[in-house]
Amino acid sequence: MASTGSSSKSYSIAVVGGGISGLCLAIGLLQYDIPLTIYEAAPHFGEIGAGVAFGPNAGRAMELLSPKIYQAFLKCKTGNADNSKSDSWFTIRVGDARKEDKEGYVREGKKVGDALFDVPMHSGGGRGGVYRAHFLDELVKEVPDGVAKFDKRLVELGEAQDGSGDVVLTFADGSTAQHSAIIGCDGIKSLTRKWLVGRDNPASKAVFSGKYAYRGLIPMDEAVDLLGDDAARNSQMYLGYHGHLLTFPIAHGKTMNVVAFSSRDTWEDEKWVVATSKQDMEDDFQGWGPHVTKIVKAMQKPDIWALFEHPPCDTYTKGRVCLLGDAAHATTPHQGAGAGQCIEDSYILANLVKDANDVNGLQRAFSAFDQVRRERTQKIVKTSHEAGQMYEFELFGDDLDKIEESYKHRMRWIWDIDLEAQLEQAQQIMKQ
Ligand SMILES: Cc1cc2nc3c(=O)[nH]c(=O)nc-3n(C[C@H](O)[C@H](O)[C@H](O)COP(=O)(O)OP(=O)(O)OC[C@H]3O[C@@H](n4cnc5c(N)ncnc54)[C@H](O)[C@@H]3O)c2cc1C
DSSP states (O other): OOSSOOSSSOOOOOOOOSHHHHHHHHHHHHHTOOOOEEEOOOOEEEEOSEEEEHHHHHHHHHHHHHHHHHHHHHHBBBSSGGGGGTTTEEEEEOGGGGGOOOTTHHHHHHBBBBBEEEEOOOOOOOOEEEEEHHHHHHHTSOOOTTTTEOOOOOOEEEETTTOOOOEEEEEEEEEEEEEEEEOOOOOOHHHHHHHOTTTTTTSSSOOEEEEEEEEEEEEEHHHHHHHHHHHHHSSSEEEEEEEEEEEEEEEGGTTEEEEEEEEEEEOOOOOOOEEEEHHHHHTTTTTTTHHHHHHHHHHSSSSEEEEEEOOSSSSSTTEEEEEOOOOHHHHOSTTOOOHHHHHHHHHHHHHHTTTSSSSHHHHHHHHHHHHHHHHHHHHHHHHHHHHHHHHHTBBBBHHHHHHHHHHHHTHHHHHHTOOHHHHHHHHHHHOO
């Protein structure tokens, strides 16, 4: 068992998985000297080379969870370059030229690629895009040596035979570890989730959402040459039929992050990330306007990401096991909210575990966490799915008035949450 030193706690926790969830939770717990070990399947911590955007709720969660995590975020984050856009989530444009009327307009006086409206988002709490690998590197610095064990792929969970009620973890290399409790931060394909909800339960596995995405990066100078300053340096979303494309600045404005979405009915490949050709991507955006066409042409070595999501499960905890982050509620990325939920989860759970002095307290902490977090995080999965449909003219058709109206309100409940009140509610539940 690894820990940071002397602890008054009579238990030890296994955190399975060292992504954004596992690291944020571990940093949060370590500041209260909770004995823990992170078990990571990969040979080292790592994130993909792409961007991730955080809303004000995520910034606030980081601030509340740990000053170290918040500082890491502030060091990496990039917002819109234009000051007048500091309260804009995205500028919305139509990207698909098939929306044009006979006169070539997509809305009164507006052509394909023109800015239509901004989605307001208050900037309190800190918000912005980060390059994932940089952010993870900053988080890793806050995890003391010896806390994480690598090349430890969890393959089985079971109860210890010594009457302690502990959980025994078995890893792919044949080794085992025994801990008082486990927090599964093992992502969308979580083994902990399968064990917890039952392998035969349809909620044990993520399902294909009907959407996939190409991800890419374009050097900002090149993006400015292609699109101009405004469209390159500030967050943009281009809407269309069964597809949409978004861009936002990362790496302190040196890079433009691109995610281009498209649709298909099923996903048969066992892999969820597959290499594709530039030609396939260009074919998917045939008939789109000049902005999108230029961006798609500038993306090198595209990968396709199949977008899966979790059906809702009845609980995030069983006995001494708890799920957190994508393992509990993997969502499509259409609200830019998945990683933010991992951090909100970590804030709530770390503060509940802090008050647990023994294994009974831990179980009460897990149960309180489940009761306050499940509804919100599952609603995010559902509304994110709908948001993707809206951007792709599948929810309100291509009625831009309805779409604009919906954009202005639909994400407020995510961004404006009072996390301290939610923690207080959980603490009350835990005491009962
Ligand atoms: C295309 C796309 C764009 C996105 N954009 C955004 C965005 O802009 N904003 C946002 O907030 N969210 C976004 N998300 C969602 C966000 O990426 C996830 O919510 C977040 O990264 C999940 O973090 P996690 O740590 O829970 O899971 P993961 O990042 O999947 O980490 C899980 C970790 O567990 C390890 N692991 C897995 N299985 C085992 C095992 N059996 N034993 C031991 N270790 C194991 C893995 O190696 C990994 O390190 C996006 C997602 C996608 C797909």
